[in-house]
Amino acid sequence: MRHVIAKTGRALAYVVTGLFAGVLGFAWSLAATLAVVVTSVTHLGGHVFLGAAWVTRRFAGLERRRAGWVLGVPIAAPYVPVTGDRVRQRVGAVAGQPATWRDLAWLVLLFPVGLVTGGAGLVVALVGVGVAVAPTWAWAVPNPHAPFPMKPLLTTTPGRFGLAVIGLALLPVVLGIVRTLAAGPARLAAALLAPGEHRRLVDETARLAETRRRVVDAQAAELRRIERDLHDGAQARIVAAGMTLALAARKLHADGDAAPDVDLARRQLDDALGELRRLVRGIHPPILTDRGLHAALAALAGDSPFPVQLRGDPDARYPAAVESAAYFVVAEGLANAAKHAAATAGTIDVLRAGDVVRVEVRDNGRGGADPTGAGLDGLRRRVEALDGGLTLTSPAGGPTVLSVELPCAS
Template identity: 70%
Template sequence: MGRATARALAYLASGLVAGAVDLAWSLAAVLGVGLLSITQLGGPAFLGAAWLTRRLATVERHRAGWILGEPIPAPYLPAGGGSIRQRVAAIGAQPATWRDLAWLVLLFPIGLAGGIAGIVIAAVDLAAIVAPLWAWAVPNPHAPFPMRPLMTTTPGRFGLTVIGLMLLPVAGWLLRTLARLTVAVARALLAPGAHRRLVERATRLAETRARVVDAQAAELRRIERDLHDGAQARIVAAGMTLALAARKLRGGGAADTDVALARRQLDDALAELRRLVRGIHPPILTDRGLHAALAALAADSPLRVDLRGDQSDRYPAAVESAAYFVVAEGLTNAGKHADADACQIDLVRTADTISVTLADDGQGGADPAGPGLDGLRRRVEALDGTLTLTSPPGGPTILHAEFPCAS
C-alpha cells in the first residue's frame, strides 16, 4: 500500500511537468504544421510532429503504468511505405493520432489540478506528522481555535503528530484515487480503441481464413494423389489382368464376351476417375504450375487459344487452383454457349496482385448470375479476390479474376 501511494504521488507530481511540456509542444506542433501546410514542407512537418507526439504519448502510457502495473498498449497501426502523401493520409486516418494530441492538451489542466491537490495533501499530512520539529518556529498566538493550542503548545504539537498519523491512510487513499481518476482519462484516450480492435480482428480473420484455404487446398491435393496413386493404379492393374485373361480366352465364347465387357467398363471407370481427379485438383498444377496447367487446357480446347504469361512463375496453391478453374469454366462457356473461335488468356503478376483474363470472340450475352460463374465468384472472393464479367450482346466476352499477392 505504501509503494502504491508513493507511485500515485510521483505520478501526480510528475504530471505538473509533463502537462506543461506536452501543452507547449501541442501548441507549437499545431501552429507549425498549420503554417507549413500550405507549402511543400507540410507533409514532412506533419510526419515529424506525429512522430514526436507519439513519443510523448508513449511516455504517458509508461507513466500510467506506474498506477496500472503495466504500460497502456500502443494503439498504432502500421503506416506502410509509399510516398509522403500516402504516409500522411495513413497516419492522419488513424484515430490514435488525434487521441494522442487530445490527451497532451488535456494533461495540462488535469495534471495541474491533480498535481497541486496531491502535493498539498501529502505536504499537509507530512507537516502534521513532523509538527514538533517545526511548529515551535512559527508561533501564532492569533491563530483560530483549535489551531492555536495545537501550534503553540508542546502537547498540541505532538497531538498534531497523532492526528497526522491517523489521517495517513486517508491521505494515501485520496492520492491513489486522484491518480486512478487521472489514469482512467489517460487510458480512455491512449489505449487501443474500437478502430484498432476491428483492424486486429479483421487481420486475425484473414489469417485464419488463409490457413483454412491452404488446408483445404492441401487436402484436395492429398485426395487427388490418393486417387491417382491408389484407385487409378488398381484399375489400370485390373485392366491389364483382364487383357491377359482375354488373350488366354481367344477361343471365343461367353467368357471372352464377358471379359471384353469388363475391360470396356474398366476403361470407362478409368476415364471417369481421371475426369474426377482433374476436377478436384489437376496433378499438373502441383507438378508444373499454373502456366503449364493452362497450356494443357488450351491444348485440349477446340478453340484457338493464345496464352500469355511467365512460364516459370509460381503462385500460392489456392490461387493457382482458383485461377485454373476460372479459365476452365471460361473456355467451356466460350466453346459451348458463345460460338467462339478463338480465346486469349493473359496471366499477369504485379507487385500487389495476380490477375487472369480470358477474352473470347464469341457472341457475348453471358449471364453474370449463372450458377457456374456464381460458384467461381465465391471461390475467388474466398481469397479476397474479385471476379468480373463483361459480356455485351454481340461480344466479346471478357472474364477477369484478380487475387491479392497475400493470398
Template identity: 70%
Template sequence: MTTATTRSLAYLAAGILAGAAGFAWTVAALLAVGLLAVTQLGGPAFLGAAWVTRRLAAVERRRVGWVLGRPLDEPYEPAAPGTVRERVAQVARQPATWRDLVWLVVSFPLGLASGVAGLVVTAVLLGAVAAPAWLWAVPNDRAPWPLRPLLTTTPGRFALTALGLLLLPVGAALVLWLARAVAAAANALLAPGSHLRLVREAARLAETRSRVVDAQAAELRRIERDLHDGAQARIVAAGMTLALAARKLRADGGAVLPDVDLARRQLDDALAELRRLVRGIHPPILTDRGLHAALAALAADSPLAVHLQGDPAGRYPAAVESAAYFVVAEGLANAGKHAEASECTIVLARTTGALEVTLTDDGRGGADPTGGGLDGLRRRVEALDGRMTLTSPPGGPTVLHAELPCES
C-alpha cells in the same frame, strides 16, 4: 496499499511536468505546422510533428501503467509506404493522431490540478505525522486559538501526529482516486478505440480464415495424391493382372474368359470414375502446371468451342487457383447442359491485388443466379473475400465474372 499509493503519487507528480511539456510541444507544433502548411515543407513538418506527438503519447501510455498495472496498447494503424501526401493522408485519417493531440492539451490543466492537490495533501499529512520533529523550529505565536495549542506545545504536536496517522488512509484514498481519475481520462483518449479494435479483429479473422482455407486446400491435395498414388494405382495393377490372365485364358481356351473380360470392364469403369472423382476434388494438373494449363485441359474436354485468354505462366495462391478452376468448370458445364451454347470465351486477368475470371457463352441466357451450383460457387468465392456476379438476360449472352483477392 503503500505501493499503489506511492505509484499514484509519482504519477500525479510527474503529470505536472509531463502536462507542461506536452502543452508546450502542442503549441509549438501547431504554430510550426500552421506556418509551413502553405509551403512544400508542410507535409514533412506534419509527419515530423505527428512522430514526436506519438512518442510523447507513448510515454504517457507507459506512465498510465503505474496506476492501471499495465501500459496502454498503441492505437495506430500500420502505415503503408507511399508519397509524402499519401502518408500525410494516412496519418491524418487516424483518430488516434488527434486524440493524442487532445490529450497533450488536456493533460496540462488536468495534471497541474491533480498533481498539486496530491502533493499538498501528502505534504500536509506527512508534515502532521512528523510535527514533533520540526514544528518546534517554526514560530507560531500568532496562530489562531484552535491551532495554537497544537502548534506551540509538545503535547499538541504529538496530537497532530496522532491526527495525521488517523488521516493517512483518507489521504491515500484521495491520492489513489485522483490518480485513477486522471488515468481513466488518459485511457479514454490514448487507448485503442472501437474503430481500431474492429480493424484488428477483422485482420485477425481474415488471417485465421486464410489459414483455414489453405489447410483445406492442402487437405484436398493430400486426398487427391492418396487416391492417385494408392487406390488408382492398385486398380491399374489389378487391370493389368486381369489383362494377362485373359491373354493366357485365350490361349488355353478357358471358359472363364467372359467373366475375366467383365471384371476388366468393371475395373476400367471404376478407374474412370475414380479419375473423375480426383478431378472433382483437386485436378493434379492444377498443382503441377497452374491455372492456365488446368483450364486449357478443361477446355479440351468440353464439347464447346472454348477460347482461353490469359498469361500461361501466371501462378496464384493454391486456394485462388482452385476457386477459379471450379468457377470455370461449373460455368462450362452449365453452358453445355442448359444454355445450348456452342462457343465460350474464358479470360484470366491479373489486376492490382486480384485475379479476375470472366466466362462468356453465346447461349440462350436466362440462367438463375440463385441456382444450387452457382450458389455453392459464390460461397466458395466469398470465403476468399471475393465477389462473383452472373449476367444472363434472356437470349444471352451469359457472363460469369469472379474477382478473387490475390496478394501474392
C-alpha cells in the same frame, strides 16, 4: 502494507510529474499545431506534420507508461503501421488514424488535469505528512495569535505530539485521496491512448486475412492429398484390375484357364473399392451426416487399439463444419496416441457451453508430442477457419491433452 505504500508512491509520482507533463504537453501541442498550420501551404507541410506526429506519439507513449504505473497494467500502443513511399500517402495514413488526434487531445487535456490533480495531490500529501511529523517543525514557527484549537496544538509540546497522532490516524485517508487523484487521470489517459475500435478492426481484418490464407493453403494441400491418393491408390488398383481382366479375356479366347485371373481382378477391384471408401471417409465420414458427432466419435473409440471412454450428449447435433473439424481432431489425437505415445487408455469429452463446443482428447501415453507437427498444424488451420482454437498439452511422461474450442451458434 508494502504494496499499499508502493502503490501510493506511484500515484504520488504520477500526479507530481503530471504538473510538468501537462505544461510540456500543452506547450508542444500549441507549437506543433502552429508549425503544421504555417507550413501547410508549403512543400514542407507534409514533412512537418509527420515529424510533429512522431514527436506527439513519443509524448503519448510516455503518458501510456505513466498511466501504467498507476493502473498496474501496461497500455498497448494503438497505432496502425504506416505504408506508402510518398509523403502524401504517409500523411494520409497517419492523419486517418483516430489515435493521432486522440494523442493530441490528451496532451491538451493534460494541462488542466495535471495542474488540478498535481496541485491537489501535492498539497494533500505535504499537509498529511507535515501534520504527522509536527513535533519536528512546529516549535520553529510559534504563533501566539493562532485561533483555538491551533494555538495549543502548535505552541505546546503535548499539542504537537497530539497533532502528530491525529496526522498518523488520518494518514490512510491522505493516501487514499492521493491514489484517487491519480486514478482518475490515469483512467482517462487509458481511455484516450489505448487501442480503440479502429485498431481492433484493423487487427481483426489482418487476422481474418491470415486465417483465409491458411484455409486456402489447407484446402490446396487437401486437394493434393486427394489427387495423390487417387493416383497412387485406387486408380492404380483399377488399372491393374483392367489389365488382369484383359489378360483373362485373352485366355478365354484361347480356351485357357481364366479363373485365377478373374479372381485376382475381383480382389483388385475390392481393394480399389476399399481405398475409395477410406478416401471418402478422409474427406467427410458419412456417419457424421447420418448419425452425428457422438456416433462418429464412438466409432473412432471402438476402432482404437486401446480402450477409450467417450463422454458427452449422444443426441447433440452441431453445424456440419463443427462436427467435421471435431471428428478429425479426435481422429488425429487417437492416431498419434496409438502410434507415437504407446498409450493404453484414453478419454474423449464433448461439452457444450453456450455457443461454444469443447472437445478434449486425453491419453495416458508418454507425452512429449510436438505442437508444431504437420498433422496438428493442418488441424489448427481447419479449426482457425471456424474462429476456433486448438491447444496441445503434452509434458514428458504424459498425459497428453488435445483440446479444441469451436463456436457453434445457431
